[in-house]
Amino acid sequence: MTRPIRGRFDRAGATYEAAARVQRLVAARLAALCPPVLSGHVLEIGAGSGLFTRELAPRLAPDGIYVALDLSPGMLRNAAMPGAVKLAADGEHPPFLPGTFDFLASASAMHWYADPAGSIAANLRLLRPGGGFAIALYVRGTLGELEEASRATGFGSVYPMRPADYYKTLFTDLTGGLAEFEEKRHVVTYGSVGELLRALKGAGVTHTPGTKAGSPARYRKFVRYYAKRFGGDAGVSATYATLYAWGRRALGGS
Ligand SMILES: C[S@@+](CC[C@H](N)C(=O)[O-])C[C@H]1O[C@@H](n2cnc3c(N)ncnc32)[C@H](O)[C@@H]1O
Numbered sequence: 001m002t003r004p005i006r007g008r009f010d011r012a013g014a015t016y017e018a019a020a021r022v023q024r025l026v027a028a029r030l031a032a033l034c035p036p037v038l039s040g041h042v043l044e045i046g047a048g049s050g051l052f053t054r055e056l057a058p059r060l061a062p063d064g065i066y067v068a069l070d071l072s073p074g075m076l077r078n079a080a081m082p083g084a085v086k087l088a089a090d091g092e093h094p095p096f097l098p099g100t101f102d103f104l105a106s107a108s109a110m111h112w113y114a115d116p117a118g119s120i121a122a123n124l125r126l127l128r129p130g131g132g133f134a135i136a137l138y139v140r141g142t143l144g145e146l147e148e149a150s151r152a153t154g155f156g157s158v159y160p161m162r163p164a165d166y167y168k169t170l171f172t173d174l175t176g177g178l179a180e181f182e183e184k185r186h187v188v189t190y191g192s193v194g195e196l197l198r199a200l201k202g203a204g205v206t207h208t209p210g211t212k213a214g215s216p217a218r219y220r221k222f223v224r225y226y227a228k229r230f231g232g233d234a235g236v237s238a239t240y241a242t243l244y245a246w247g248r249r250a251l252g253g254s
Pocket residue numbers: 002005006009020023024027045046047048049050051052069070071072075089090091092106107108109110112113203204
């Protein structure tokens with residue numbers, strides 16, 4: 001399950017930052033929800049090329065340690081993240097003992113987890129009791145336009161996302177109610193349908209799980225459908241339904 005995900009991000013390593021328009025907006029919003037100063041040990045999961053790391057790592061106190069973990073060596077190889085220690089590893093099986101970290105962060109990554117309930121629980125256990133976290137991930141409704149156009153024309157498909165309420169219940173249960181949430185629909189405009197698809201590919205979000213998206217005729221139908229339904233003078237729009245969750249691990253939590 002993790003191998004195809006790692007492969008798609010390895011291939012996107014060099015193109016990611018130019019294509020990552022919504023991820024940039026999400027990184028900025030998540031950074032605004034994080035403390036202005038961080039101390040001790042900080043773990044970022046799914047750090048990628050460092051878009052969010054460059055917002056957060058400078059806030060670390062001089063004697064702190066910032067670990068930027070990512071599944072994809074290709075993303076880390078292209079990453080610019082001064083002040084962070086890069087670690088290629090799977091966030092679903094992190095190589096750390098419980099209670100190791102004072103703060104946990106993750107931007108635009110955990111929706112890729114195969115087992116979010118088990119893995120996010122394991123991630124929060126890496127925090128010391130009272131340790132803080134801030135996480136942004138995409139939820140159902142993301143690329144809804146693309147999903148509709150795919151369904152109508154038979155071209156491509158959208159990676160299945162879980163509903164926001166699934167994660168809200170999870171974080172609430174895991175923290176004993178010490179989590180807060182914000183849901184935001186970021187709408188990004190692209191010059192054309194082709195530009196949107198190129199941006200998705202460049203950011204590691206391939207629009208179909210298979211190798212063949214569809215015939216050229218279906219592709220043309222898809223482009224016409226998308227442009228007519230979701231296009232305007234400025235181009236075509238794509239929605240990213242984002243959930244921001246932040247809070248603390250309970251004191252004395254197991
Ligand atoms: C869309 S990028 C986000 C990168 C960065 N956080 C940002 O805000 O631009 C998603 C990243 O999550 C990583 N990722 C996906 N599944 C992961 C996992 N199980 N463990 C660690 N990283 C993972 C990918 O390799 C990729 O670099």
